[in-house]
Amino acid sequence: MTAPAGHPLARLSAAEIDSARTLFQKHDLLTPTTRFALLALEEPTKDAVLAWRTGDPLDRRVRATLLDVATGQVRAVVASVTREEIDQVTEVDTAVDGQPPILLDEFIAVDEIVKADPEWRAAIERRGITDFDLVRPCPLSAGSYDIEGERGRRLLRVLSFVANRPEDHCWAHPIDGVVAYVDLIEKQVIQLIDSALLPVPAEEGNYDDPVFTGPPRESLKALEITQPDGPSFQVDGDEVTWEGWKFRIGFDPREGLVLHQLSIQDRPLVYRASIAEMVVPYADPSPVRFWQNYFDAGEYLLGQQANSLVLGCDCLGEIRYFDAVLADGDGNPREVSNAICLHEEDFGVLWKHSDLFTEAAETRRQRRLVISYWATVGNYDYGFFWYLYLDGTVEMEVKATGVVFTSSYAQESDYATEIAPGLGAPYHQHLFSARLDMMLDGVGNAVDELDVRRLPVGEANPYGNAFTRTATRLTRESEAARSADNSVGRVWRISNPGRTNRLGQPVAYVLRPEGQPALLADETSSIARRAAFATKHLWVTRQHADERYPAGENVNQHPGGAGLPAFVADDESIDGEDIVLWHTFGSTHFPRVEDWPVMPVDRCGFALRPAGFFDRNPTLDVPATTAKHCH
Incomplete structure (x- = not known):
C-alpha cells in the first residue's frame, strides 16, 4: 500500500x-x-x-x-x-464508442510503416524525393467519415514533409497532394490518396538559424522583475493562498492544469475549472485535407504534452514551480519538471481618481496571480494561463504560438494564405471548451442571459437616448445552449438565489465571452457531430460526476453525438441547482505572412467578473505603492 x-x-x-x-x-x-x-x-x-x-x-x-x-x-x-x-x-466497443487517445509509440511507429509501403515510396519519388531518411511523415488523427472499411479500425492519416538536412525545419517543405491511411493494429498502409502532383516549396524557414534570421538586435536593454521581500502567495502542498484567494492545483494527463475549490475571502466560487477539450478544425476541403480536425485533449492528451518550463524564458519574476507526474505508455511514472508556473505580475492601474473638489489624488496598482503551463502538440505550442486579480476577477487566456501547419500553395486559394514563396497555411480555428463546475457561495446556482436593449423614441423616451438591459433566466438544459452576441453586449450572470448582498440582490458573477465565431463547419458535417460543443458558446448542465468531457470519453474516431448533446438530452432543471458551465472560446486563424516561420503569440480567452458578489469595491484596502520609482 x-x-x-x-x-x-x-x-x-x-x-x-x-x-x-x-x-x-x-x-x-x-x-x-x-x-x-x-x-x-x-x-x-x-x-x-x-x-x-x-x-x-x-x-x-x-x-x-x-x-x-x-x-x-x-x-x-x-x-x-x-x-x-x-x-x-x-470492454470498449471501438466501432461505436471511439478509440483511446493516440500513443507516443504509435506516432513513432508510423515512420517505419509508411516508409515500408511501396505505393507511398513511389508517390514520394514522383515528387523528385529519393532520400527517405529526410522525409518526415506526420501522423494525424483520422476522424470519423463513414469511409468504407474504416469503422472499428485504429487509424491515423499521414501527411509528409521533407528536410534538406537533419537540422532543417521540415514544415517549410510540405510534400503535398499525397496522404497515407495507416492501420495501427495491422501496421500497414490501407489506402493511399495521391490526388495532385504539387511542387515542394524550396525556401527554408529556420527561425533558429542566424543565417536565416540575421544577427540578433543589440538595442534591447535588460528588463528585470524583482520582489525583494519575496512573493505574496503561500503554498502548502497543492494548496495556494494569495490575497484572499485559495485553491488547489491539479494536473490531469488529458486536461492539463486544473484549479480545484477556488474561493475568495473564504467564499466558494468555482469547485473545478479546467480546459476540458479543444478542437482545431481546418477549412481545406481537398481530397488530402478534408479530414484535418484535431482534438488536442481527447486525441492527443494535452497534459501529456506539457513542457518543462525555463526561468527567465517561460516565466519571469519570483517563481514557484510544480512538477507533474504522469504515467507513460507502459504505466510507469514520468516526471515533467517545472510543468506548472506560479507567480505574480503587476497589471497596471487598479483604480485612480483625481478629485475636482477635494483635490485628493489616489492611485492603486492592480496585481494578478498567474498559474500557467505550456503544451506542445505537433506544430503548435499552447500556453494556458489562469489569472486571479485583486478585485475578484478570474481570467483564462490561451496563448497560441509555434509553427502554422503548411501546404503547397495553390494560386488564388480560397482556403489558405501564401506565407512564403509557394508555401501555404490553411485557414483553421482553435476552439476551446472551459468546464466550470460552479459553486458560487454554495451549490445552488442559476444563470441569466443579459442583453442590452435599445429603446425606441416614444412617450417614455422622447429624446431617444434610453437603453436598458434584459435578463432571461435559463431554467432547463434545453434552453441553455447559447451563442454569444456582441451586438447586444451579451454576458451570462451566474448567481446564487439563496444568498444576497447588502442591497438584497442575489450574489453574482458574470461570464464575459469574447464572442468570436463558434464552429464554422456545416452543421451536417462530421466535425459538427463530433465537436457539437463548439457550435455554441455556452452550455449549462446539471453537475454529474461522469459528465467530464464536452465531446465524450473516447473522442478519437468517435462518430459523434457524445458529450454535451448526450448530457442535455434529459433536459434537467438548472435553476438554483448544482450546475456546470461549459464555455466555448477561441480564434479563427487566417494566417498572416507575419506568422511565418514561427508565429508570434495569438491570444484568446474569457473573464469571470464579480457583479454584486461583494458589497462594494473589494480593493479599497490595497495600499498605495511604496516602490522607489513611484513618487
Whole structure:
C-alpha cells in the first residue's frame, strides 16, 4: 500500500502510479502488448469531497484506458490503490464508442510503416524525393467519415514533409497532394490518396538559424522583475493562498492544469475549472485535407504534452514551480519538471481618481496571480494561463504560438494564405471548451442571459437616448445552449438565489465571452457531430460526476453525438441547482505572412467578473505603492 495522500484531490504521485500498474498486473489486466492510453486520478464525487475533513479516511482511486496494440482490444478500468482492488472493468466497443487517445509509440511507429509501403515510396519519388531518411511523415488523427472499411479500425492519416538536412525545419517543405491511411493494429498502409502532383516549396524557414534570421538586435536593454521581500502567495502542498484567494492545483494527463475549490475571502466560487477539450478544425476541403480536425485533449492528451518550463524564458519574476507526474505508455511514472508556473505580475492601474473638489489624488496598482503551463502538440505550442486579480476577477487566456501547419500553395486559394514563396497555411480555428463546475457561495446556482436593449423614441423616451438591459433566466438544459452576441453586449450572470448582498440582490458573477465565431463547419458535417460543443458558446448542465468531457470519453474516431448533446438530452432543471458551465472560446486563424516561420503569440480567452458578489469595491484596502520609482 502506498503512503496516504493528504487530500482527496491531491495529484497522483509516482508511488500511486507504480501501485496502479502493479495492481493491474496482479489481476491479469496487462499483457506484453498492453499499453496505458490513459491513467488518471478518479476524483471522488463533489459531495464526498465537500464533506471530507482533514483526518478522514481516503480511498484513492485511478481510472485507466488500456489498449492492446496487437489486437486492438480496449478496456476501461477503475481501481483503488488504497484498497488494492479492481472496482470495474469495461470492454470498449471501438466501432461505436471511439478509440483511446493516440500513443507516443504509435506516432513513432508510423515512420517505419509508411516508409515500408511501396505505393507511398513511389508517390514520394514522383515528387523528385529519393532520400527517405529526410522525409518526415506526420501522423494525424483520422476522424470519423463513414469511409468504407474504416469503422472499428485504429487509424491515423499521414501527411509528409521533407528536410534538406537533419537540422532543417521540415514544415517549410510540405510534400503535398499525397496522404497515407495507416492501420495501427495491422501496421500497414490501407489506402493511399495521391490526388495532385504539387511542387515542394524550396525556401527554408529556420527561425533558429542566424543565417536565416540575421544577427540578433543589440538595442534591447535588460528588463528585470524583482520582489525583494519575496512573493505574496503561500503554498502548502497543492494548496495556494494569495490575497484572499485559495485553491488547489491539479494536473490531469488529458486536461492539463486544473484549479480545484477556488474561493475568495473564504467564499466558494468555482469547485473545478479546467480546459476540458479543444478542437482545431481546418477549412481545406481537398481530397488530402478534408479530414484535418484535431482534438488536442481527447486525441492527443494535452497534459501529456506539457513542457518543462525555463526561468527567465517561460516565466519571469519570483517563481514557484510544480512538477507533474504522469504515467507513460507502459504505466510507469514520468516526471515533467517545472510543468506548472506560479507567480505574480503587476497589471497596471487598479483604480485612480483625481478629485475636482477635494483635490485628493489616489492611485492603486492592480496585481494578478498567474498559474500557467505550456503544451506542445505537433506544430503548435499552447500556453494556458489562469489569472486571479485583486478585485475578484478570474481570467483564462490561451496563448497560441509555434509553427502554422503548411501546404503547397495553390494560386488564388480560397482556403489558405501564401506565407512564403509557394508555401501555404490553411485557414483553421482553435476552439476551446472551459468546464466550470460552479459553486458560487454554495451549490445552488442559476444563470441569466443579459442583453442590452435599445429603446425606441416614444412617450417614455422622447429624446431617444434610453437603453436598458434584459435578463432571461435559463431554467432547463434545453434552453441553455447559447451563442454569444456582441451586438447586444451579451454576458451570462451566474448567481446564487439563496444568498444576497447588502442591497438584497442575489450574489453574482458574470461570464464575459469574447464572442468570436463558434464552429464554422456545416452543421451536417462530421466535425459538427463530433465537436457539437463548439457550435455554441455556452452550455449549462446539471453537475454529474461522469459528465467530464464536452465531446465524450473516447473522442478519437468517435462518430459523434457524445458529450454535451448526450448530457442535455434529459433536459434537467438548472435553476438554483448544482450546475456546470461549459464555455466555448477561441480564434479563427487566417494566417498572416507575419506568422511565418514561427508565429508570434495569438491570444484568446474569457473573464469571470464579480457583479454584486461583494458589497462594494473589494480593493479599497490595497495600499498605495511604496516602490522607489513611484513618487
